Amino acid sequence: MLIRTAARRRAAATAATACALAVALTACSGTTKDSAQKDTGDTGAASAEANPDAALKKGLKLAFLPKQINNPYEKIVDEAGIKAAAEYGGTGKEVGPSDASASSQVSYINTLIQQRQDAILIAANDPNAVCGPLKQAMKKNIKVVAYDSDTAKDCRQLFINQASSEQIGRSLVQHLGEQIGYKGKIAILSATQNATNQNTWIEFMKDELKLPKYKDMELVKVAYGDDADQKSFQQTQGLMQAYPDLKGIISPTTVGIAAAARYLGDSSYKGKVVLNGLGTPNQMRKYVKNDTVEQFSLWNPEELGYLGSYAAAALASGQITGAEGEKFKAGKLGEYTIGKDGEIILGEPTVFDKKNIDKFDF
Amino acid sequence: MGMAPDTQTAPRPAAKAPHERGATPGERVKAVGLRWDSAVGALLVAVFVVGLSTTDGFASGENLAFAFNDIAEVALIALPMTLLVVAGQVDLSVASMLGLGSALTGALWNAGWAFELIVPVVLLVGVAGGLLNGWLVTRVGLPSLAVTIGTLALYRGLASVALGSDAVTDFPRTYADWAVDTTTIPGTFITYPIALFIVLAAATAVLLHSTSFGRSLFAIGAQEEAAYFAGIRVKRFKLILFMVTGVFAAFAGIVFTLRYGSARADNGLGFEMLVIASVLLGGVDFDGGKGTLFGAVAGVLLIGVLKNLLTLNDVPNEVQVIVTGLLLVASVLTPRVIATVVERRHRRAADATDATS
Numbered sequence A: 001m002l003i004r005t006a007a008r009r010r011a012a013a014t015a016a017t018a019c020a021l022a023v024a025l026t027a028c029s030g031t032t033k034d035s036a037q038k039d040t041g042d043t044g045a046a047s048a049e050a051n052p053d054a055a056l057k058k059g060l061k062l063a064f065l066p067k068q069i070n071n072p073y074e075k076i077v078d079e080a081g082i083k084a085a086a087e088y089g090g091t092g093k094e095v096g097p098s099d100a101s102a103s104s105q106v107s108y109i110n111t112l113i114q115q116r117q118d119a120i121l122i123a124a125n126d127p128n129a130v131c132g133p134l135k136q137a138m139k140k141n142i143k144v145v146a147y148d149s150d151t152a153k154d155c156r157q158l159f160i161n162q163a164s165s166e167q168i169g170r171s172l173v174q175h176l177g178e179q180i181g182y183k184g185k186i187a188i189l190s191a192t193q194n195a196t197n198q199n200t201w202i203e204f205m206k207d208e209l210k211l212p213k214y215k216d217m218e219l220v221k222v223a224y225g226d227d228a229d230q231k232s233f234q235q236t237q238g239l240m241q242a243y244p245d246l247k248g249i250i251s252p253t254t255v256g257i258a259a260a261a262r263y264l265g266d267s268s269y270k271g272k273v274v275l276n277g278l279g280t281p282n283q284m285r286k287y288v289k290n291d292t293v294e295q296f297s298l299w300n301p302e303e304l305g306y307l308g309s310y311a312a313a314a315l316a317s318g319q320i321t322g323a324e325g326e327k328f329k330a331g332k333l334g335e336y337t338i339g340k341d342g343e344i345i346l347g348e349p350t351v352f353d354k355k356n357i358d359k360f361d362f
Numbered sequence B: 001m002g003m004a005p006d007t008q009t010a011p012r013p014a015a016k017a018p019h020e021r022g023a024t025p026g027e028r029v030k031a032v033g034l035r036w037d038s039a040v041g042a043l044l045v046a047v048f049v050v051g052l053s054t055t056d057g058f059a060s061g062e063n064l065a066f067a068f069n070d071i072a073e074v075a076l077i078a079l080p081m082t083l084l085v086v087a088g089q090v091d092l093s094v095a096s097m098l099g100l101g102s103a104l105t106g107a108l109w110n111a112g113w114a115f116e117l118i119v120p121v122v123l124l125v126g127v128a129g130g131l132l133n134g135w136l137v138t139r140v141g142l143p144s145l146a147v148t149i150g151t152l153a154l155y156r157g158l159a160s161v162a163l164g165s166d167a168v169t170d171f172p173r174t175y176a177d178w179a180v181d182t183t184t185i186p187g188t189f190i191t192y193p194i195a196l197f198i199v200l201a202a203a204t205a206v207l208l209h210s211t212s213f214g215r216s217l218f219a220i221g222a223q224e225e226a227a228y229f230a231g232i233r234v235k236r237f238k239l240i241l242f243m244v245t246g247v248f249a250a251f252a253g254i255v256f257t258l259r260y261g262s263a264r265a266d267n268g269l270g271f272e273m274l275v276i277a278s279v280l281l282g283g284v285d286f287d288g289g290k291g292t293l294f295g296a297v298a299g300v301l302l303i304g305v306l307k308n309l310l311t312l313n314d315v316p317n318e319v320q321v322i323v324t325g326l327l328l329v330a331s332v333l334t335p336r337v338i339a340t341v342v343e344r345r346h347r348r349a350a351d352a353t354d355a356t357s
Helices: A002-029 A033-039 A072-087 A106-114 A131-139 A165-179 A196-209 A229-242 A254-266 A281-289 A301-316 B025-033 B036-054 B061-069 B072-086 B094-110 B115-138 B144-163 B173-179 B192-210 B212-222 B224-229 B234-260 B271-281 B293-312 B317-356
Strands: A061-065 A091-094 A119-122 A143-147 A158-161 A184-190 A217-224 A246-251 A274-277 A295-298 A327-329 A335-337 A343-345 A350-353
Touching (some): A061 A301, A072 A091, A072 A301, A106 A119, A106 A131, A106 B061, A119 A301, A131 A143, A143 A301, A158 A301, A165 A196, A165 A274, A165 A295, A184 A229, A184 A254, A196 A217, A217 A229, A229 A246, A246 A254, A254 A274, A254 A281, A274 A295, A281 A295, A281 A350, A301 A327, B036 B293, B036 B317, B061 B192, B061 B293, B072 B192, B072 B234, B072 B293, B094 B115, B094 B144, B094 B234, B094 B271, B115 B234, B173 B192, B192 B293, B212 B224, B224 B234, B271 B293, B271 B317, B293 B317
Parallel strands (some): A061 A091, A119 A143, A143 A158, A158 A343, A184 A217, A184 A246
Antiparallel strands (some): A327 A335
């Protein structure tokens, strides 16, 4: 007994000393957030001269890296991009992880570097987790174009944005507001908690809701369906259980809106809850036709992939470097100009409803 | 108690003494030659050679550094997990502890703590997590599978509480550079996390195979009660194992955070399966009492190299998952099949000897 107590006392003393030492260490020479801020230098992306007259190189190798390989929306984007590559004599392929976690794209980037692709097009799951390998790729003269969901700005040369985030966020709130007469509780059904694009849109939605005309509309919850059909379905179910008097749901993700429509369409809430958001015509057609959903919007994902493909080719051919103000031709879509921070905006989102939905097939 | 009392606690073929008498030393060597861990080692070498000869870019030092560093955290956690499984236990909460370690690193960093202080605190949290697992298993007497399924959810939940959905990214270069895929020991393709793994793996191998502690783990895994009556402090040993596993998982959380430059609560989601798959692939028996650290390490490396090779050859992710799954099924099945075959041969040899004499 005596021995055990002594041993314990000794252990406690050791622990105390270690802690004191650690604290002392911190006080004199610790690395804290403030002290570390100084050493984050910039590796810089755009450096070479652009030659706007250069022809698109033949035989360019492009790789599309979506958030996850089975994301139906990104599949459309990637396939259109791969098709576009054939137009200018290049080849494209789509590779990627089966889950949309932060780190899962990293090993793919690493292998794409080994395969010496000419350009990587990425929809980032996490703007920073992919940064290291993307910088490594750019160092090896592999061009990096982000699409759909941006990386940190210094980790890619271009970002192809579907529409300005502000436009998307605000217009969804405007549409829903009109539909519910600017009155009642609303909720958002998003994808993952970390999706850069989703979160930016949601910020603009919240900002739009601050305007006086929305004073009778209340955002009660942002739910996350993780871009999984089943989870999005369950989240919708949960929303309706928690807020039976909910008037509207905005789901700015194609998986989420389809799952929400499926739930609402089969429940007593059909016709009582307005669902709006971003979806693809093929997924939403039957819900528009059976009056579960009146309207939704989206840009044309095929055009997004097409534009990304041409932008990557222009980079790899030296027509552009990613600097603001540079112009390039994107095949049948015509000329685009690079905006601030290497951002290229595809255009305004299209609103789909009963009248026009049959004109689209994607 | 062992992990799955229903199926595998029946006496193993090796324990059936009557048939053993016909086995010649030659046959025994042959049986050893069929050992699964050596087979996995050979498979690893084979995959490596195939990679070198068929795939552009595979042999480059940069790619090898990527391929191995990519599994650094899984490899680190696989070390204590091997000891746990040998002792007939399992810890499913390791990936959640990795996430908690990562989230805590981010949260404390955001709060302005010094990185040098964050590390020991995170490691202490790992110890505490392991202590809770071990306490519930040894003192409350719950099966480790059930306990760690619970703490799997608990630790991931705590991680979300600590950091929410934020991602903390601006870690000091002085430390981050040690973990990234591109920093290697000069002149080699060995990254620092992997170098650390090699050192720890060597130490763990000695611990498991050359110390009385290691022998005790095998004894506990094979027959816990017998081990207890033989004077082995079963509960104490298990408690220590869970604590060590907790601290390794928390440490892996720090490595993961620095390597990706991104602290998040959902980091390492699903890694526990990868760790356990690697250990089982290496021939460590899920029922406890059998296995080698060499096998476990070979299993981890095989999964890493195979994944890299398949990705380089544009094999779609779905197929990769299938390949890993098949390997795993094979790894659990093959040793059993071999054991049965060897057993039959022994019996036949024994029968033949009986007949002639």
